[in-house]
Amino acid sequence: MAGLTIKDIARICNVSISTVSRAINNDRGINSQTRERVLQVAKQFGYVPNNSARNLKMAESNTIALMCKGMDNPFFQGMYPYFQQELEKYNYEFLLHSMPEEIDEGYEAEEIAKEKRLKGMIFLGGRLDYPEAVLGNIQVPFVLCSVASAVSVNMTNMNVSSVSIDDEKEAYKVVRYLIRMGHRRIAIIAGKKHDHTVASLRESGYRRAINESGLELDPELIRYLDDSIPEYTEANGYATMKKLLESGTDFTAVFVISDRMATGAYKAIYDSGRKIPRDISVVGFDGIELSRYLYPSLTTVVQPVRKMVKSSVELLRAQIMGDDTKKHLIYDAELSEADSVRSLL
Amino acid sequence: MAGLTIKDIARICNVSISTVSRAINNDRGINSQTRERVLQVAKQFGYVPNNSARNLKMAESNTIALMCKGMDNPFFQGMYPYFQQELEKYNYEFLLHSMPEEIDEGYEAEEIAKEKRLKGMIFLGGRLDYPEAVLGNIQVPFVLCSVASAVSVNMTNMNVSSVSIDDEKEAYKVVRYLIRMGHRRIAIIAGKKHDHTVASLRESGYRRAINESGLELDPELIRYLDDSIPEYTEANGYATMKKLLESGTDFTAVFVISDRMATGAYKAIYDSGRKIPRDISVVGFDGIELSRYLYPSLTTVVQPVRKMVKSSVELLRAQIMGDDTKKHLIYDAELSEADSVRSLL
DNA sequence: ATCCTGATTGGAAACGTTTCCTATCAGAAC
DNA sequence: GTTCTGATAGGAAACGTTTCCAATCAGGAT
Numbered sequence: 178m179a180g181l182t183i184k185d186i187a188r189i190c191n192v193s194i195s196t197v198s199r200a201i202n203n204d205r206g207i208n209s210q211t212r213e214r215v216l217q218v219a220k221q222f223g224y225v226p227n228n229s230a231r232n233l234k235m236a237e238s239n240t241i242a243l244m245c246k247g248m249d250n251p252f253f254q255g256m257y258p259y260f261q262q263e264l265e266k267y268n269y270e271f272l273l274h275s276m277p278e279e280i281d282e283g284y285e286a287e288e289i290a291k292e293k294r295l296k297g298m299i300f301l302g303g304r305l306d307y308p309e310a311v312l313g314n315i316q317v318p319f320v321l322c323s324v325a326s327a328v329s330v331n332m333t334n335m336n337v338s339s340v341s342i343d344d345e346k347e348a349y350k351v352v353r354y355l356i357r358m359g360h361r362r363i364a365i366i367a368g369k370k371h372d373h374t375v376a377s378l379r380e381s382g383y384r385r386a387i388n389e390s391g392l393e394l395d396p397e398l399i400r401y402l403d404d405s406i407p408e409y410t411e412a413n414g415y416a417t418m419k420k421l422l423e424s425g426t427d428f429t430a431v432f433v434i435s436d437r438m439a440t441g442a443y444k445a446i447y448d449s450g451r452k453i454p455r456d457i458s459v460v461g462f463d464g465i466e467l468s469r470y471l472y473p474s475l476t477t478v479v480q481p482v483r484k485m486v487k488s489s490v491e492l493l494r495a496q497i498m499g500d501d502t503k504k505h506l507i508y509d510a511e512l513s514e515a516d517s518v519r520s521l522l
Numbered sequence: 523m524a525g526l527t528i529k530d531i532a533r534i535c536n537v538s539i540s541t542v543s544r545a546i547n548n549d550r551g552i553n554s555q556t557r558e559r560v561l562q563v564a565k566q567f568g569y570v571p572n573n574s575a576r577n578l579k580m581a582e583s584n585t586i587a588l589m590c591k592g593m594d595n596p597f598f599q600g601m602y603p604y605f606q607q608e609l610e611k612y613n614y615e616f617l618l619h620s621m622p623e624e625i626d627e628g629y630e631a632e633e634i635a636k637e638k639r640l641k642g643m644i645f646l647g648g649r650l651d652y653p654e655a656v657l658g659n660i661q662v663p664f665v666l667c668s669v670a671s672a673v674s675v676n677m678t679n680m681n682v683s684s685v686s687i688d689d690e691k692e693a694y695k696v697v698r699y700l701i702r703m704g705h706r707r708i709a710i711i712a713g714k715k716h717d718h719t720v721a722s723l724r725e726s727g728y729r730r731a732i733n734e735s736g737l738e739l740d741p742e743l744i745r746y747l748d749d750s751i752p753e754y755t756e757a758n759g760y761a762t763m764k765k766l767l768e769s770g771t772d773f774t775a776v777f778v779i780s781d782r783m784a785t786g787a788y789k790a791i792y793d794s795g796r797k798i799p800r801d802i803s804v805v806g807f808d809g810i811e812l813s814r815y816l817y818p819s820l821t822t823v824v825q826p827v828r829k830m831v832k833s834s835v836e837l838l839r840a841q842i843m844g845d846d847t848k849k850h851l852i853y854d855a856e857l858s859e860a861d862s863v864r865s866l867l
Numbered sequence: 868a869t870c871c872t873g874a875t876t877g878g879a880a881a882c883g884t885t886t887c888c889t890a891t892c893a894g895a896a897c
Numbered sequence: 898g899t900t901c902t903g904a905t906a907g908g909a910a911a912c913g914t915t916t917c918c919a920a921t922c923a924g925g926a927t
Contacts, residue, residue, distance in 0.1 A: 180581075180636070182883055193907045198885060208905060225636040229583060230883035232574035233912050236525075248606065254599040261593065261620050270638070273618050275606050291525075291570045293615070411815045440815045447817040467812065470756045470785045472792040527913055538877045543915060553875060575913035578882050 181224045189222065190215050201226065238294040240270040241493065244286065246303040247409065248275045251437055252463045253301055253323075256486050260299070263490040269296065278408070280304055280311060287314040297493045300324055304373045312337065318496030322489040323480070324375070338492045340485050340506045344375045347478045347510045348382025348434070351460050354512060355430045356390050359521030360458060362428040363387065364398040366417050366438055369408055376409075379434040379462060397426045414438025418445035429521065430458035436465045436477055443471055454519035464513060473516035481508045526569045534567070535560050546571065583639040585615040586838065589631065591648040592754065593620045596782055597808045597825075598646055598668075604831035605644070612839055614641065623753070625649055625656060632659040642838045645669055649718045657682065663841030667834040668825070669720070683837045685830050685851045689720045692823045692855045693727025693779070696805050699857060700775045701735050704866030705803060707773040708732065709743040711762050711783055714753055721754070724779040724807060742771045759783025763790035774866065775803035781810045781822055788816055799864035809858060818861035826853045 183201070187194040192211065199207040200215035218224075232238045241264055245253055257273070264271045274289065280303060290298060298319035300312075305324065312319075321339040355363050365383045368376025380399075387394050400421050406413045414433060421431070422445060433439035439461035446457055453459055453473055461468055464479030488506050528546070532539040537556065544552040545560035563569075577583045586609055590598055602618070609616045619634065625648060635643060643664035645657075650669065657664075666684040700708050710728045713721025725744075732739050745766050751758045759778060766776070767790060778784035784806035791802055798804055798818055806813055809824025833851050 180883095184883075194884085195886075195907060195909095196905085199906090202885080204886095206905065211905080223633075223636075225633070227578070227639065227883050228637070229574045229577035229639060230912090231885080233572070233578050233882090233914085234884045234886085236912070238574060249600070249603050251596065251599070254596070254602070255594070257599070257602075257618065258594050258620060261618065271618055273602065273606065273616055275603065288570070292573075294573060411811060415815070440812065444815045444817055444819070466756060467785065470760070470789045472789055472817065474789070525913095529913075539914085540878080540916080541876060544876090547915080549916095551875070556875080572913050575882090576915080578884085578912090579914045579916085581882070 180227070181222055182227070183224075186215065186219050186222065186224050190218050232294065237296055238270070239268065240272050240293060240295055241297045241299065242272040242274045242289065242293065242295050243299050243301055244274050244276055244289075244303075245301045246276045246278070246280065248273065250302065250409065251465045251467065252435070252480075252482075255465055256301065256323075256482055259483055259486040260490070263487055267490075267494055276303065280307065282308045282310045284308075284311050285314060286311055286319075287316060290315055290317045297497055299489055299493060302374070305375070305378070306373045318493055320489050320492045320496070322485060338496065338504050338506075340489045340492065340508070341375075342480055342485075342508050342510045344378035345382040345385070348379035348432070348462065349386045350382075351462070351478050351512055352383050352386035352432055353390070355432065355458065355460060355518065356386065356392070358430075358458070358518055360430040361392060362395075362398065362430075363392070364400065364421055364426070364428045364431040366400050366402075366414060366421070366431060366433040366442060368402060368434060369404070370401045372408075376434050383432055395426075397424065398428055409435060409438060411437055411441035411444075414441030415445045416441075418442035419449070422446070422449045422451070428457070430460070430518070432460050432462075434462050436461040436463040436468045436475060439475055439477070440467065440471065443475075454517050458518040460518060464510070468513070469515070471517075476515045476518045477513055479511045479513045481510065484508060525572070526567055527572065528569075531560065531564050531567065531569055535563050577639065582641055583615070584613065585617050585638060585640050586642045586644065587617040587619045587634065587638065587640050588644050588646055589619050589621055589634075589648075590646045591621045591623070591625065593618065595647065595754065596810045596812065597780070597827075600810055601646065601668075601827055601831050604828055605835070608832055608835040612835075621648065625652065627653050627655045629653075629656050630659060631656055631664075632661060635660055635662045642842055644834055644838060647719070650720070650723070651718045663838055665834050665837045665841070667830060683841065683849045685834045685837065685853070686720075687825055687830075687853050687855045689723035690727040690730070693724035693777070693807065694731045695727075696807070696823050696857055697728050697731035697777055698735070700777065700803065700805060700863065701731065701737070703775075703803070703863055705775040706737060707740075707743065707775075708737070709745065709766055709771070709773040709776040711745050711747075711759060711766070711776060711778040711787060713747060713779060714749070715746045717753075721779050728777055740771075742769065743773055754780060754783060756782055756786035756789075759786030760790045761786075763787035764794070767791070767794045767796070773802070775805070775863070777805050777807075779807050781806040781808040781813045781820060784820055784822070785812065785816065788820075799862050803863040805863060809855070813858075814860070816862075821860045821863045822858055824856045824858045826855065829853060 183194050183197045187197045197215050200212040243260055261271050295317050297317055300321045301323060303324050321337060323341055367380040368374060384394060400417050402408055402413050403416045406416055433442045439459060446453055451457055461475045461477035464477050468475040468477045485508060492504055528539050528542045532542045542560050545557040588605055606616055640662050642662055645666045646668060648669050668686055712725040713719060729739060745762050747753055747758050748761045751761055778787045784804060791798055796802055806820045806822035809822050813820040813822045830853060837849060
């Protein structure tokens with residue numbers, strides 16, 4: 178409780194507080210013997226620097242906030258440990274902050290940055306088209322992770338770095354894959370209509386694949402989420418799939434734009450008495466750990482989560498250290514072929 | 523970037539900084555008109571208090587750390603949003619901190635508390651028998667959440683509050699349920715042998731249920747985790763179940779001590795060509811969201827997560843506010859009967 | 868008119884650092 | 898011996914608050 182201060186250590190070592198400060202911060206301009214002695218004493222007496230004082234003096238904190246929209250999303254949750262790990266490397270604090278479902282003009286991230294004296298922010302998920310007001314005023318370094326594909330969205334000229342995959346392309350690829358496997362009537366469980374998240378990019382990929390293959394873009398096959406259920410949840414995947422099945426529309430495969438929703442879709446299919454992939458082939462998106470343990474294991478687009486997190490933190494770090502070149506990293510995802518797709522050839 | 527200070531506001535309002543401070547903190551001993559005027563100006567100019575300075579002066583921060591062992595566990599992950607929500611009520615920061623797999627004498631949580639100037643800590647998961655050194659020296663309020671059943675473990679006389687369920691009892695109940703359904707050869711996928719987590723309590727419950735029912739405690743039916751695979755993961759559930767199946771031991775039901783592992787076990791069962799619940803009945807433990815979306819939906823013990831989180835935070839809050847009565851809350855869990863158990867009657 | 872009281876306000880110290888500016892000192896160069 | 902130099906150390910201000918203490922003042926009691 179007592180809490181030793183730099184002053185105590187100074188007294189014990191019979192040196193000035195400036196010297197102790199220099200020793201602890203590994204500053205130069207101090208005799209290495211003195212430093213050793215001070216450090217030794219500090220350790221022995223269990224001295225711990227007071228971050229508040231340090232931050233006050235240095236006019237900043239050491240905290241990075243992870244601004245998360247939909248923090249109950251298993252895809253994001255799978256990232257937390259990685260963020261923790263990467264941020265730890267630089268001795269950053271990790272503040273988890275959830276953003277409201279609806280982010281509009283009224284939401285100003287900068288207020289939070291100021292209030293918490295953040296050193297940086299990482300936005301995880303959220304809108305592709307953040308209103309100018311939301312991001313435009315942020316005065317601390319920040320990066321967008323898994324939110325924007327600079328390819329598809331006009332974000333390259335915003336003063337911001339990002340790490341993502343090319344959602345449109347990957348969705349395109351996975352639907353093409355279904356077509357190669359002989360499927361012709363392919364449904365999609367898409368996101369909310371026009372909600373400006375990656376979901377809409379994935380839907381675009383689907384549309385392009387269908388179009389380019391000369392198949393029919395049947396509106397009956399394109400299903401948007403149920404507005405009355407929390408978005409992008411298992412429950413919503415279940416409900417939407419159920420409606421699709423009950424509509425009597427004919428199809429042999431379905432692309433569910435997230436693994437989480439695919440989990441719900443699986444159940445709806447089973448509950449209807451159908452079998453995967455015998456009656457319906459399913460592909461997901463994200464590559465959450467669970468996808469390998471569903472039965473049958475889910476064919477899905479695996480995002481390189483580890484790399485994305487690492488890069489996000491590195492990009493942020495670079496910005497904090499003064500590098501002001503804005504980068505947009507776009508990683509390739511990988512189609513993981515599992516047992517949920519049947520070949521019709 | 524500038525960052526207005528209390529001093530600026532004072533100058534603008536033509537009052538002293540003490541007055542501004544009083545206005546902002548809603549202190550008494552200030553004319554209400556003055557207060558209104560100051561607050562109005564502060565707001566207008568976008569003043570944000572500097573927490574570092576405040577914390578320095580007040581000799582504390584406003585941060586609560588969630589000390590999490592196994593932060594990739596979906597059961598815990600499901601709790602994060604709730605913690606966020608509850609802590610927000612008191613304006614606490616939410617610091618997510620993962621603890622190492624192996625927690626022994628060498629690990630001192632107090633160091634972290636000191637370093638980060640924590641206001642409180644919540645331990646999520648971890649050992650039932652934390653070595654004295656780990657918890658014994660902690661000088662800030664803390665509570666254990668979902669780690670200890672005060673009923674089973676001699677923790678009542680430690681200076682600590684806790685929130686949990688009675689893991690032994692709940693496990694007992696779920697195994698009794700299997701027995702009522704006519705099962706006689708009931709296997710268990712337990713935890714690591716003697717690892718002092720809730721897993722061992724759940725195993726005890728299993729043993730008692732089997733014993734009391736006059737059934738045989740066949741060592742062949744009691745399976746511990748594979749040491750070569752990360753503990754308590756889907757992968758480990760899969761591997762352990764696979765071994766059990768391949769051993770040729772006869773059984774009609776299996777109690778998997780966590781839903782996460784049950785997910786892996788499901789897959790192992792399917793992969794072996796068996797069906798749930800036709801060939802093998804399965805029950806899990808925890809009640810993670812996913813359990814309802816497995817196929818067939820998993821019969822499991824649902825922990826009252828929402829309530830547990832709320833109580834943890836409230837208990838912590840009470841301690842912070844000076845209440846030093848240590849409480850041990852033990853909630854009832856609920857058996858959620860789903861489709862993974864077949865009646866043999 | 869004087870004194871006292873309570874309400875309101877201002878002044879200043881303190882929290883634990885970092886860092887600029889000086890001071891000291893040993894040895895090298897003269 | 899004197900002067901300069903570089904290395905090392907100490908002193909003190911400053912960061913933005915909170916809070917104790919003293920000061921002011923209006924109005925009621927004397």
